Amino acid sequence: MASSSKPAKSILKKRIDNTTTPQQSGASIVSADSPLAETIASANPAHxxxxxxxxxxxxxxxxxxxxxxxxxxxxxxxxxxxxxxxxxxxxxxxxxxxxxxxxxxxxxxxxxxxxxxxxxxxxxxxxxxxxxxxxxxxxxxxxxxxxxxxxxxxxxxxxxxxxxxxxxxxxxxxxxxxxxxxxxxxxxxxxxxxxxxGEREALSERQRLDDRLADDIKNLEIISDPEGRGVEGRKDLALERGDMAPDAVMRGGLVDVEVKEKEITRQAVPPSFEDEFDDEDEQVRRRFDAMHLKHEGYASR
The missing domain is CATH 1.25.40 (Serine Threonine Protein Phosphatase 5, Tetratricopeptide repeat)
Incomplete structure (x- = not known):
């Protein structure tokens, strides 16, 4: 009598070829109608x-x-x-x-x-x-x-x-x-x-020394004088000493010097012992009385 029973089914999973990609083999591992497949397909972008x-x-x-x-x-x-x-x-x-x-x-x-x-x-x-x-x-x-x-x-x-x-x-x-x-x-x-x-203290000390050096340079007037106060001060000092006239200072600190010959207003008279006294004895007496007051022909007053 012919047997009507079905052939025995293997309990082993179907062998997956090494050349098969995960996407291709997914159908044999996860059923298309399984809950996991639905979760993967409908993944939340926020997740x-x-x-x-x-x-x-x-x-x-x-x-x-x-x-x-x-x-x-x-x-x-x-x-x-x-x-x-x-x-x-x-x-x-x-x-x-x-x-x-x-x-x-x-x-x-x-x-x-x-x-x-x-x-x-x-x-x-x-x-x-x-x-x-x-x-x-x-x-x-x-x-x-x-x-x-x-x-x-x-x-x-x-x-x-x-x-x-x-x-x-x-x-x-x-x-x-x-x-x-x-x-x-x-x-x-x-x-x-x-x-x-100690780094902060070292920076503070260096800054303090730099400030002190800047003050010393400023006191020595080595830095530039944008307002020209130093030049004006030197002009005033020169005027106080009588070195130059107010209009004698030219640009660059030069002085306009003009040499003029002294004008003679009267005729030069050589020195003489004669004076307005007619009496010869009086002239001699006066000359000897004033002799100690004269120095190289100049009589002090």
């Missing part, structure tokens, strides 16, 4: 925009984290010169402040630890090596020989970061300016400008 926004945010976070990693590697070799931390190179200062802007305090601590492992002072602008001895745990005592207010107990790992207390203060001054908010969540970019310890 797609939200998904794209979060995808871009994740990508931005990855990029910034990679920038922080590269900045940490760069700052491990800083400074590029052997200048002291009190007066570092201007280019090193500008680059270090720019690279540290996206850092969080935790990223900054990681940078300090990496520099310590490389036997360098943790302050990024200090060329000195870290203090010898290593930090295998424990604590360090400071201020034991002075006043009790200076006494402090510091973990060895923290104390061995710096070559001096000044570098520790400089590094902590940078750290407190870093934002706790991740760089990819900050408004307006990476954050505000960073400032070194």
């Amino acid at each position: 797609l925009a939200t998904a794209l926004y979060h995808a871009n945010l994740i990508q931005r976070r990855k990029d910034l984290e990679l920038d922080i990693l590269y900045s940490t590697e760069t700052l491990l070799d800083y400074p590029t010169t052997n200048l002291s931390a009190t007066s570092p190179s201007a280019s090193d200062v500008a680059t270090a402040k720019q690279l540290l802007r996206p850092f969080q305090p935790s990223d900054f601590d990681a940078l300090l630890d990496e520099r310590r492992i490389n036997n360098r002072c943790a302050y990024v602008l200090c060329p000195n090596p870290s203090p010898p001895g290593g930090s295998n745990g424990g604590y360090r005592l400071f201020g034991t020989s002075g006043r009790s207010s200076n006494f402090r107990i510091v973990p060895a790992a923290e104390a061995d970061r710096w070559c001096s207390d000044d570098c520790a203060r400089r590094a902590m001054y940078l750290k407190v300016q870093l934002s706790e908010t991740p760089a990819w969540e900050r408004d307006g970019g990476y954050g505000g400008e960073l400032e070194l310890l």
Whole structure:
């Protein structure tokens, strides 16, 4: 008797050819009338925009984290010169402040630890090596020989970061300016400008010296006189001394000099002992009486 039963159906899914695209194979995986297919076809554009926004945010976070990693590697070799931390190179200062802007305090601590492992002072602008001895745990005592207010107990790992207390203060001054908010969540970019310890006082002192120099130059009248008051003052001073007449000053400070011969109003008479007295004895007496008043023929009055 012929069997009327249907042939057995395989429970395995149909094999998909490797050359088949996801769009072509979608019909074999998702049924055309399934709820999932309807959801994909009728996707909300707002939901797609939200998904794209979060995808871009994740990508931005990855990029910034990679920038922080590269900045940490760069700052491990800083400074590029052997200048002291009190007066570092201007280019090193500008680059270090720019690279540290996206850092969080935790990223900054990681940078300090990496520099310590490389036997360098943790302050990024200090060329000195870290203090010898290593930090295998424990604590360090400071201020034991002075006043009790200076006494402090510091973990060895923290104390061995710096070559001096000044570098520790400089590094902590940078750290407190870093934002706790991740760089990819900050408004307006990476954050505000960073400032070194004592940089503002140095700028104020430089500005004060520049102002003082400008005042000294002004007092010396080296700067230009746009209103010509200096020239007028010199004219008045010359008139007071009697050096020139009011109309004798010409352009450029030159003087118009005109040489004239003195006019003779009467005939010149040579000196003589004769005078209006007729009596010879009287003439001699008067001449001897006035002899001590004359000097080279001139009689004073």
